[in-house]
Amino acid sequence: MALLLRNARFIDPQVGLDEVCDMLIRDGRIVEVGHDLDMPKGVERDLSGKVVVPGLVDIHVHLRDPGYEYKEDIASGTRAAAHGGFTDICCMANTRPVVDDGAIVSYIVQRAKEVGKCRVHVAGACTKGLKGETLAEMGDMVARGAVAFTDDGRGVQGAGMMRRAMDYAAQFDRVVMSHCQDEDIVGAGQVNEGVASTRLGLQGWPAAGEEIQIQRDIEIARLTGCPLHIQHLTTAHGIDIVRRAKAEGIAVTCEVTPHHMFLTEDDIGDDYNTNLKVNPPLRTKEDAQALIDAVADGTVDCIVTDHAPHADFEKDREFEEAPFGMTGIETSLGLVLTHLVRPGIISWNRMIELMAVNPRAILRLEPVRFEPGSVADLTVIDPDVGWTVSCDDFLSKANNSGFIGAELTGRATDVYVAGYSTMEDGAIIESH
Amino acid sequence: MAFNHRNLIDITEYSADDLMLMLRTAERFRSVNERRVKKLPTLRGYTVVNMFNEPSTRTRSSFEIAEKRLSCDTLNFGGSSTSTVKGESLTDTVRTLCSYKIDLIVVRDKHAGVPRKVADVSGVHVIDAGDGKHQHPTQALLDLYTIWQKFGHIEGLNVGIVGDINHSRVCGSLIPALRTLGAHVTIVAPATLRPARPEVLGVEHATARLDEALPDLDVVYMLRIQRERLEGAPYPSLREYNMLYGLTEEREKLMRPDAIVCHPGPINRGVELDSFMADHPERSAILDQVYAGVLVRMAAMYLLLGGSDDGLTA
Amino acid sequence: MADTARIKSVVMNADEIERALTRMAHQILEKNKGAQGIALVGIVTRGDTLACRLAKKIKEIEGVDVPLGQLDISFYRDDFAIHLSPEVLSTKIPFSIDDVNIVLVDDVLFTGRTIRAALDALMDIGRPRTVQLAVLVDRGHRELPIRADYVGKNVPSASNENVRVFLQEVDGRSEVEIIALEQGKRAGSAPLGGE
Numbered sequence: 001m002a003l004l005l006r007n008a009r010f011i012d013p014q015v016g017l018d019e020v021c022d023m024l025i026r027d028g029r030i031v032e033v034g035h036d037l038d039m040p041k042g043v044e045r046d047l048s049g050k051v052v053v054p055g056l057v058d059i060h061v062h063l064r065d066p067g068y069e070y071k072e073d074i075a076s077g078t079r080a081a082a083h084g085g086f087t088d089i090c091c092m093a094n095t096r097p098v099v100d101d102g103a104i105v106s107y108i109v110q111r112a113k114e115v116g117k118c119r120v121h122v123a124g125a126c127t128k129g130l131k132g133e134t135l136a137e138m139g140d141m142v143a144r145g146a147v148a149f150t151d152d153g154r155g156v157q158g159a160g161m162m163r164r165a166m167d168y169a170a171q172f173d174r175v176v177m178s179h180c181q182d183e184d185i186v187g188a189g190q191v192n193e194g195v196a197s198t199r200l201g202l203q204g205w206p207a208a209g210e211e212i213q214i215q216r217d218i219e220i221a222r223l224t225g226c227p228l229h230i231q232h233l234t235t236a237h238g239i240d241i242v243r244r245a246k247a248e249g250i251a252v253t254c255e256v257t258p259h260h261m262f263l264t265e266d267d268i269g270d271d272y273n274t275n276l277k278v279n280p281p282l283r284t285k286e287d288a289q290a291l292i293d294a295v296a297d298g299t300v301d302c303i304v305t306d307h308a309p310h311a312d313f314e315k316d317r318e319f320e321e322a323p324f325g326m327t328g329i330e331t332s333l334g335l336v337l338t339h340l341v342r343p344g345i346i347s348w349n350r351m352i353e354l355m356a357v358n359p360r361a362i363l364r365l366e367p368v369r370f371e372p373g374s375v376a377d378l379t380v381i382d383p384d385v386g387w388t389v390s391c392d393d394f395l396s397k398a399n400n401s402g403f404i405g406a407e408l409t410g411r412a413t414d415v416y417v418a419g420y421s422t423m424e425d426g427a428i429i430e431s432h
Numbered sequence: 433m434a435f436n437h438r439n440l441i442d443i444t445e446y447s448a449d450d451l452m453l454m455l456r457t458a459e460r461f462r463s464v465n466e467r468r469v470k471k472l473p474t475l476r477g478y479t480v481v482n483m484f485n486e487p488s489t490r491t492r493s494s495f496e497i498a499e500k501r502l503s504c505d506t507l508n509f510g511g512s513s514t515s516t517v518k519g520e521s522l523t524d525t526v527r528t529l530c531s532y533k534i535d536l537i538v539v540r541d542k543h544a545g546v547p548r549k550v551a552d553v554s555g556v557h558v559i560d561a562g563d564g565k566h567q568h569p570t571q572a573l574l575d576l577y578t579i580w581q582k583f584g585h586i587e588g589l590n591v592g593i594v595g596d597i598n599h600s601r602v603c604g605s606l607i608p609a610l611r612t613l614g615a616h617v618t619i620v621a622p623a624t625l626r627p628a629r630p631e632v633l634g635v636e637h638a639t640a641r642l643d644e645a646l647p648d649l650d651v652v653y654m655l656r657i658q659r660e661r662l663e664g665a666p667y668p669s670l671r672e673y674n675m676l677y678g679l680t681e682e683r684e685k686l687m688r689p690d691a692i693v694c695h696p697g698p699i700n701r702g703v704e705l706d707s708f709m710a711d712h713p714e715r716s717a718i719l720d721q722v723y724a725g726v727l728v729r730m731a732a733m734y735l736l737l738g739g740s741d742d743g744l745t746a
Numbered sequence: 747m748a749d750t751a752r753i754k755s756v757v758m759n760a761d762e763i764e765r766a767l768t769r770m771a772h773q774i775l776e777k778n779k780g781a782q783g784i785a786l787v788g789i790v791t792r793g794d795t796l797a798c799r800l801a802k803k804i805k806e807i808e809g810v811d812v813p814l815g816q817l818d819i820s821f822y823r824d825d826f827a828i829h830l831s832p833e834v835l836s837t838k839i840p841f842s843i844d845d846v847n848i849v850l851v852d853d854v855l856f857t858g859r860t861i862r863a864a865l866d867a868l869m870d871i872g873r874p875r876t877v878q879l880a881v882l883v884d885r886g887h888r889e890l891p892i893r894a895d896y897v898g899k900n901v902p903s904a905s906n907e908n909v910r911v912f913l914q915e916v917d918g919r920s921e922v923e924i925i926a927l928e929q930g931k932r933a934g935s936a937p938l939g940g941e
Contacts, residue, residue: 201563206628319545472870
């Protein structure tokens with residue numbers, strides 16, 4: 001089966017490509033990138049006006065399956081991912097049961113093959129039951145395909161436990177991803193400690209509660225040599241800590257989310273919109289700006305969504321009783337294009353590094369490069385289409401986006417995984 | 433002077449004129465409360481729901497008295513029978529209540545932000561009777577009334593609030609309202625009992641030293657130390673709290689001759705307030721505050737229900 | 747409202763008001779056989795001024811100071827939501843009304859609803875022996891079975907007209923005017939007097 005994509009602007013900083021040309025794909029791999037390509041038979045698509053980039057990867061997604069399928073499941077979550085322009089996602093371990101042994105990894109891998117609309121990579125837990133007490137069976141999980149370890153949803157509270165997890169994980173050449181939250185200082189914190197907590201009369205979630213563990217885990221990375229990835233970093237000082245560690249040569253990477261860049265604590269009004277209750281919380285304007293600066297200057301390695309779907313009835317509660325998290329996988333690309341690429345804060349090349357190249361490198365996945373022989377995972381983007389974020393448009397089961405009503409420019413129209421379309425012209429392709 | 437508020441939820445939405453209208457209206461109800469027939473037919477036919485999702489004796493009693501004196505029909509809803517305890521969502525509970533065709537909901541809840549949500553879901557008038565550690569606007573009004581009655585004005589007064597500011601919904605309303613009316617606000621507390629950014633509320637001066645603050649204050653507002661809320665111990669002992677922050681007979685000597693003492697109640701005698709101060713015949717305004725509570729709550733209901741155009745017609 | 751309302755005619759001037767009040771004072775004394783046991787209670791904001799003038803006249807005639815009070819009926823209105831008065835009015839009756847012959851004083855008697863409210867307010871304060879009603883103007887259009895005992899002047903009016911009393915002490919001039927209302931405006935909702 002052959003596929004010829006014509007007249008699109010193909011961009012791949014890995015091979016220094018940025019031009020309007022054609023791409024020929026056969027048997028899931030790129031055969032040729034060039035001008036006026038021909039093929040004897042197959043499917044041909046004219047993508048004039050579109051931008052084609054290596055398939056986007058979101059390495060921080062909650063699929064909620066198994067255990068919380070009413071919020072999201074592998075079928076709906078991967079459709080939402082494809083709809084958002086992603087070819088690959090990495091799902092977190094805080095399911096029920098927790099992904100802390102090989103059987104659960106196998107279930108997700110198998111289920112994703114059956115019903116999925118993108119590649120699903122599984123992050124296993126660092127500790128059994130995310131309890132921070134004993135090591136999870138990392139070796140078994142790696143054998144069944146786990147690509148990383150994290151207790152995401154919680155921080156590993158004990159420094160000794162974190163040290164054991166990273167010491168042990170180092171043997172598998174897998175990154176340990178850290179959700180940084182010192183529970184003793186954060187307590188039942190609801191919103192950023194400062195203006196928001198004072199104004200809203202809610203318990204504060206101080207920046208230090210995150211920064212303490214960022215610094216701690218960097219020291220443990222230095223001690224153990226295990227690669228460390230700081231998840232959903234939210235503060236200006238946290239960014240500085242990572243920047244300094246990188247300068248020292250410590251193997252640390254980090255990620256930020258669109259909501260921490262494009263929303264702030266000031267957006268939580270007196271209607272106590274629970275969709276804006278996220279963990280870590282929305283921070284100050286200055287913090288958000290520091291994240292954007294760090295995305296531009298290269299300190300931040302990737303943009304992720306921390307897509308955290310919840311049922312409407314769960315979010316329709318008192319702020320303090322509502323669960324943390326917002327969805328993001330269907331708005332991430334549009335937000336990044338609108339707020340970072342269009343205004344020229346970052347280039348297309350940088351966007352591709354943040355959303356396609358670096359995430360694969362962090363998870364040790366096979367790279368996607370626009371050159372012959374590479375796997376044909378592609379995202380096709382209409383950079384000029386204007387759209388409004390609306391629940392009606394979501395393929396996720398959940399509606400808890402903090403960006404409902406946002407006017408965005410640019411979104412994915414087509415996605416190819418191994419040469420097969422998962423989405424064409426904005427519609428999910430259910431069968432080939 | 434127009435009064436255009438549907439709800440009393442966020443006191444920062446009230447201008448100085450609005451607040452003074454509340455106080456002057458409360459004053460009009462005083463004579464009613466001092467005669468034999470302590471009742472007005474004003475709100476006859478209106479139905480008020482007291483939705484107290486958190487235990488409260490004083491605030492609830494005060495609202496009930498105010499409602500009865502204005503002749504409304506009242507429904508007390510909440511306590512241990514709260515539907516939320518049975519798993520019903522707040523939205524469903526409020527919709528259920530609205531099916532009874534009610535006019536006003538008085539909401540007390542341990543969660544911040546609930547009164548606004550109740551207002552949004554119900555569409556009827558809402559009075560916040562205390563939400564989490566966010567606001568407690570009628571408490572602020574009764575405090576303002578008490579201070580106004582004592583001094584004849586509020587502008588320019590130095591008000592010091594002493595104690596657990598961080599867990600105090602009273603402060604969330606009282607401090608901004610005092611600022612709206614031109615008073616100066618000092619808070620006296622260790623950092624463990626202060627909010628992260630007191631200036632957001634309007635605090636101009638924060639100190640941990642009561643003895644230094646006292647000589648400048650016209651109003652010394654002592655907050656209750658909420659023992660039940662303070663696990664994790666932001667102070668070492670009640671004994672030490674009294675030593676550093678208690679208003680004692682000794683400290684009374686530091687006060688201005690005409691300075692008064694307020695307290696939202698109930699008092700922990702011997703902790704934040706010695707009996708000498710609580711019962712001080714000239715300085716203690718604590719029982720005046722309780723009385724003012726009925727007046728300002730009558731005023732709030734009268735103005736909210738009468739100030740809009742959906743009232744009963746002749 | 748004042749911009750669009752049109753004065754139709756002046757039905758009483760300052761002298762006529764004075765003469766009417768003098769006559770009413772005599773009638774009050776005659777009916778009560780002197781000033782003993784009577785008290786005047788004016789309904790704010792013009793009834794109380796009229797009550798004050800009547801008290802002076804009674805003093806001139808009988809040499810007696812009759813107790814004088816003022817009554818704010820805003821909390822007793824059956825239409826308070828429309829007539830919410832943010833003005834700070836108050837009831838001041840510094841004497842017991844129990845067993846007293848109360849002369850309730852108002853400027854204009856119209857539907858009778860204000861008087862109904864005033865009677866309720868009085869009953870909550872005490873138990874007068876009798877309540878009599880004195881009004882400067884009776885303009886008709888009663889909606890309740892209420893009549894005045896003492897009337898300064900009967901002024902037949904149409905429902906699309908308003909009758910307004912102006913008094914020197916409050917308004918800087920004394921006059922009773924008939925004012926034509928805009929189409930569709932109900933007289934009862936006029937901000938001043940009206941009833």
